Amino acid sequence: MSAPAGVAWIFEDGLTARHLASALFAVFAGALFIAGGRFALRGGRRELSARDGFLLVLTIWTLLPAFAAVPLMAAIDGLDFTRAYFEAASGLTASGGTVLSGLDSLPPSVNFWRAEMSWLGGMGLIVLFLAVLPLLGVSGRGSMFQTELPGPLKEQKLRPNIAQIAKGLWGMYASLTAVCAMCYYAAGMGGLDAVMHAFTTMALGGFSSHDASYGYFNSPLIEAVAVVFMIIAGLNFSAHITAWGRRSFRPYAEYPECLPYFAILAAAAIAVAAYLMWRGVYGDWSSAFRYAVFNTVSIATTTGYSNTDFGAWPIAAPLFILLLANLSACSGSTGGGIKLIRAIIAFRHARAERDKLLHPSAWYDTKLGGSLPQRTINSVLFFILAYFASATVLMLLLAASGMDFLSA
Secondary structure, three states: OHHHHHHHHHHOOOOHHHHHHHHHHHHHHHHHHHHHHHHHHOOOOOOOOHHHHHHHHHHHHHHHHHHHHHHHHHHOOOOOHHHHHHHHHHHHOOOOOOOOOOHHHOOHHHHHHHHHHHHHHHHHHHHHHHHHHHHHOOOOOOOHHHHHOOHHHHHHOOOOOHHHHHHHHHHHHHHHHHHHHHHHHHHOOOHHHHHHHHHHHHOOOOOOOOOOHHHOOOOHHHHHHHHHHHHHHOOOHHHHHHHHHHOOOHHHHHOOOHHHHHHHHHHHHHHHHHHHHHOOOOOOHHHHHHHHHHHHHHHHOOOOOOOOOHHHOOOHHHHHHHHHOOOOOOOOOOOOOOOHHHHHHHHHHHHHHHHHHHOOOOOOOOEEOEEOOHHHHHHHHHHHHHHHHHHHHHHHHHHHOOOOOOOO
């Protein structure tokens, strides 16, 4: 919270004291939590159980947005707690939904805080998985999570513990963010805009400091930079670290997700561009390709930037790229959805089951590098079922609240 205070001081938007007061409030509350925890333990220590781990995650994602909402309420007159909490939760989970309007006229420090929340939340999700999964008893050698997150690091024995893994991930994340900011600046963005959009690009968070998002810049070069770094952020960060360590692109081909990830994004962007040309939305291929590539990559990676109103496209195109948003991002990336590795496992398992029906006497196995244990397959299938069941229930609730069906 001291970072937006520094931005407020540099740009003289009059909010330095309010941001510092919000930071002091968080420090005071944190001190009370620490004191309460030490009093409860009375100097003792105990290991966290699996139930403690679940409660820890729930508490973090409930309380963290409440404190992150304080600077927003302090800086924006008339902003109530509900909307501030929504904005903070959206930022910290890198979801990208916003309830604020007039972003262009917001004080610079407020837009910076929104971008910073996305950036912290983007990598925070991955590091939280690394830290908490061992507590939940799902970090054994046979676990899919062990494969999809810290596997390559463990394989090379470069990161012996969680602290080292987190350090490596944050180092790569921060380095790529800095490079992204420099590329944005070189492409024509202002300095503060470049930093803020680099934050939300690498987090795949989608927050922008402008109501028109990337339509504000109307620059194919800036959009090209965004596309490149959104694709990078949608890849497994362990693959980035391994590739950097070997000084080679070969590790990307060794990950089962990476090549399908590139293929899906490329095929989808070309298909959307061809469809828009066929429906006469754009009169020339260059315009259709530009808008199709940017918005397809943005939505498929769960970022949420836009450079045009894709809601005005024929309905098949936005529905298609919204479907991709559920499965395109790689595991160990800052993207959301079920992650591509689970979609690949589910597809291969379905193919094996189909083959068993066709040839009952033959033996078919679900493989990913090697034969997958049934426990892993069951976990993947349950996760996908729970994910889409949750989405269906939420869609119906939003429709029941009065929202039109397509928006819901």
